Structures are given as C-alpha cells and as structure tokens.
Amino acid sequence: VDARDGTPWDDTVIDVSALRSIDADIAVALDQLDFDTYSLINPDLKATLVNGLLSIPSFTGLLGQGDLAINGTFDARNTDVPKLALAGRLDSARIESLVPIRVASDTILGGLGLTFDANAQGNTSRRLVSALNGTANLVLNNVRFSNADKRPPDPRLNIEALLRQGPQAMVVEGVGNNDLMQSLEADMTITNGIAKTTRVEALSRVGTADADATLDLPRWVMDTQADFDFSEKIEELPPFSVYAKGKIDDPVITGRMDKVAVRVLDNLIDKALGGSGSSNDSSGTGGSGGGSAEDAAKGLLKGLLNQFGR
Incomplete structure (x- = not known):
C-alpha cells in the first residue's frame, strides 16, 4: 500500500526497455503470492516474451477460496508506455474471504463470481489503474448472515437484541434464518478506473432486493447501497438499506430505514x-x-x- 494515500498503487516507473531485448518462455509456480490485502494460493503463470510483447495465455490460482484464471498481453514493443489487456474470471469464491463484512455480531456469507475484460495504458501502476477501461460481471449467491442457522425462519422483531446491540441487530434478528439474497447479478462498466453498475438483477426468497455500486479503483474507495424489502414475509421488519462506504478492503457499514x-x-x-x-x-x-x-x-x-x- 502506498503510505501516502492508502491505495495499492504507486508512482514507480515501470522500466520496460529491457523487455524488447529478451525473448523467453516463462513458467512460474509458487505456493503462495501475498499482496497487501489478499493472498493468491498456488499461483501458476505461463507466458512468452517476444520483442517486448509479453503474452500470458494462462495465469491461475486460488483467490478467496475461488478459482482465478487470467489471460492477456503486456505490450511494450514500440513505446516505453506499455499497453495492458486482460480478461479473466473468478469462480466459486467466498464473500467472507474476499471482503469480510460485519453486521452486528454476524459476518455476511455467500458465493461470489466475477468475469472481466479490461485494458489500460501507463508506465506506473497508478497510471495504469487510472486508465483502466472495460466491462465486468459480478454474481453473488446464497448471501446470508453467519449465525442465520441459529435463528427461526419466521422471526419477529427482537427488542432485546436491538437494545443490546443497536439497530444493526434489528436487521440481523429480523432476517432470521433466511437469505439476504438468493442471487444477484450485476453488469459493470469501467471508465478511467471507476467501475459502476449498469444492470442489477436480484432474487430473494423473502422479499425484494436491489443494489447499486461504484468502485473508485485509483482512490481505492467504494460507495455501495443495497435495498431490501422483506415486509411481505417479515411483517415487523420494514424496508431498509445497507451502505458500504470507504476503503475497498475495509468499508464502513451503515444502515437506514425510511422515516415512516x-x-x-x-x-x-x-x-x-x-x-x-x-x-x-x-x-x-x-x-x-x-x-x-x-x-x-x-x-x-x-x-x-x-x-x-x-
């Protein structure tokens, strides 16, 4: 993390001139590759380098308990400002491993999948991420609270829990042994490093759910909102919204209900x-x-x- 601004990016110039004088077949396999926030388990890279063009047909590993697979190119053939093109997917990852989110005494559990296709041009990591453009598709499934199995499927408002733990506990106890979302699929566009949702389809067994998100990758901050209405099944739980704002790897979770x-x-x-x-x-x-x-x-x-x- 860059100590000046708390992001993973820096202004160190990527010297690519040597790449144009090297031709190579590359194969790298490790037990673990640690980043500032995440660890990639069993990373396996296969690549070729010819006249400054680095081609990556396969880069795989385990991220957040899910299978990560990336392919792409890093093109420095004709300039010292390289061009990056990447496509990839993350299958069967876990929300709690990638983005631990606490609500009252619970952690949010669920499956996560991601596909993306993006490109950028720049000679530092900060310039690359600030020039990132492309598309992404996010899928969540079986999203629920970690202690849901200990609660009844037809809960009622728990005044004692609200008094003991605060308004977040009202949501946790009110949802009970039910999923927050059975599934959610979101399409995102990435423009100059800022990813925004363009389409969201959510399905819940106990009501309706919707979401909207903006991820500012250069600044490493997020601003997301999820809206829930479970009142048809859980009469004493009014519609509510949950917000996650702040650093992508450490967001602040808040909630809100309509004043009525x-x-x-x-x-x-x-x-x-x-x-x-x-x-x-x-x-x-x-x-x-x-x-x-x-x-x-x-x-x-x-x-x-x-x-x-x-």
Whole structure:
C-alpha cells in the first residue's frame, strides 16, 4: 500500500526497455503470492516474451477460496508506455474471504463470481489503474448472515437484541434464518478506473432486493447501497438499506430505514414496553416522578432507531 494515500498503487516507473531485448518462455509456480490485502494460493503463470510483447495465455490460482484464471498481453514493443489487456474470471469464491463484512455480531456469507475484460495504458501502476477501461460481471449467491442457522425462519422483531446491540441487530434478528439474497447479478462498466453498475438483477426468497455500486479503483474507495424489502414475509421488519462506504478492503457499514418505517417501529416499541410514551413531558419528570425504567429503555431504543431514520 502506498503510505501516502492508502491505495495499492504507486508512482514507480515501470522500466520496460529491457523487455524488447529478451525473448523467453516463462513458467512460474509458487505456493503462495501475498499482496497487501489478499493472498493468491498456488499461483501458476505461463507466458512468452517476444520483442517486448509479453503474452500470458494462462495465469491461475486460488483467490478467496475461488478459482482465478487470467489471460492477456503486456505490450511494450514500440513505446516505453506499455499497453495492458486482460480478461479473466473468478469462480466459486467466498464473500467472507474476499471482503469480510460485519453486521452486528454476524459476518455476511455467500458465493461470489466475477468475469472481466479490461485494458489500460501507463508506465506506473497508478497510471495504469487510472486508465483502466472495460466491462465486468459480478454474481453473488446464497448471501446470508453467519449465525442465520441459529435463528427461526419466521422471526419477529427482537427488542432485546436491538437494545443490546443497536439497530444493526434489528436487521440481523429480523432476517432470521433466511437469505439476504438468493442471487444477484450485476453488469459493470469501467471508465478511467471507476467501475459502476449498469444492470442489477436480484432474487430473494423473502422479499425484494436491489443494489447499486461504484468502485473508485485509483482512490481505492467504494460507495455501495443495497435495498431490501422483506415486509411481505417479515411483517415487523420494514424496508431498509445497507451502505458500504470507504476503503475497498475495509468499508464502513451503515444502515437506514425510511422515516415512516422508523415511526412504525417507534409505535411497536411503545406497545412492547409501555411507559409514558414519547409524546409526554420531554423533561423526564412525567407522572412517575423522574421516569420509569420502561421509559428509559424506550428512549434508548428510539435513539438507536433514529440512527436508521436520519
């Protein structure tokens, strides 16, 4: 990682002049190749170099428990600013291995597949990624919370969990033993290193799901939003959105609900805990003389809910 900006890229010039004076057949096999964030297991490279053209018919390995296969060219025949063209696919990888995401006490599990076809031109890693253009297709399947098997398939709003862990726990407990998404497929375009979704099709057994994502590879940041509506099956769980923003390898996860949905849950809390209600004297000196324990718990819960409704 470049210590100046926290990205994997740097401004070291790639000296390709020597490539034009070497012809070679290349075969490299390793046990493990470590990068800043990921490790490629059993990498196997086969390539040929002729007059400055590096052809890579096969580069394979295990990434995030999935099979990675890449082919392409690195062309430095006529210039010191090489041209890169790559195509590849990642099959049967695991979300939790590639992008560990925590929600309350759970980790998001699921399968991940990726295909891509891209090209770029530049003489540093930063310039190459900033000139990256192409397309990609992302597929997710069986996306669920890690402790879902311990929860009922027909859950109800868990006030205790919300009080103990915060609003994220309301989503986790509310989804219960159900998948967040049965499947999701997204097409992406890459322009000058910025990948954006152009088509998303999602399928959920318990409701509807949709997503939108932007990955800024030069800055190594992401801005994604996933929208869920499970209210048809899980009546007490209103529609909600989950956001992942920040560094691609360490995003900040937040959630949000429509303010109307928050008010509905607010009423549920009133019914569940009783007490004097939010419409009474805000000074805390209501009829019970300083407020009851129920009022205190209710106030805390509503404060947590407001984090979703902002």
